[in-house]
Amino acid sequence: MVFWYTISTMSTSLNLAAELRALIASGALPDGARLVERELAERFAVSRIPLREAIQKLAAEGLLEQHPNRGAAVRTLSVTDIEEIYSLRMLLEGDAIHRAVQRMDAETLARVELVHRLLGEAASADKQGELNREFHALLYAPCGNQRQLQAIRELRGQVERYERLQARLMADTPAFQHEHEAILHACQARDAERARALTVQHLASAQRIILKAIQ
Known part of the structure; x- marks a missing residue:
């Protein structure tokens, strides 16, 4: 009992x-x-x-x-908190996609492409957030390191409410989708170094927008 x-x-x-x-x-x-x-x-x-x-x-x-x-x-995050979280995310997510690229199969890439298209059509911030999480999760999963993936999820969770500001700020611009499209193309080309660099740039862009919003 x-x-x-x-x-x-x-x-x-x-x-x-x-x-x-x-x-x-x-x-x-x-x-x-x-x-x-x-x-x-x-x-x-x-x-x-x-x-x-x-x-x-x-x-x-x-x-x-x-x-x-x-x-x-x-918990209310300070500017320093956000900078530290994004620095860790850049390291972990950049490494995850770098190692995942060579392990991605055609089915995974097809699913990522579908999610990318649906994200471009999403009308609500909630749906955008859901599809954005799925887009990155699909790309990182083939890295195979479950502890690393869990750490990425927890770090994302800490700033997710602030990323909703990013979704609202970027709702009227194609920049968000352009960055995702470039990452996807690098993965399709099996260019691990470019995929990592673009992922780090994408996160740096998100950090700048969120810091500007909360300041």
Whole structure:
């Protein structure tokens, strides 16, 4: 009985972490928002045990900060935080695509091309964000390093709510899609060095836009 309770609690806490992560990414839980355990437990109809586990998980991912006697709040990123996160993303994502290029099969490239086209047609910021994540995830997956891919997901998660500003700012310009198209063409040509350079440039461009927006 204890075994099944533990599995159930773990499953609930993972689901709660996903729900809270989505609320933060969408801006429904904005920077500095306090997480009131009683209210959240009532909202999701759960006990506080899995809720606290979910909060601890998101704190470990850098999305929340915990204060003694005050609970948890959505972490507000400083300019330095964003610069550090993007520096790490450039290293990890540049390396991931560099190693992935030679392992990509025709099916993967076809899926990436389809997602790229759908992204260009997406009308909402939410759909743009979803397809943008899928575009990059498909390109990086063949690198085969699961720990590296997890680190990339967590770093992206920390700035995802700020990247929504980028999506809004770039909604009326083709620059976003042009950068993706260049990365895709480099992958199709099996040019690992160019794919890495273009990915780093793409992230640097995103960083500049987000820093300008929050400043």
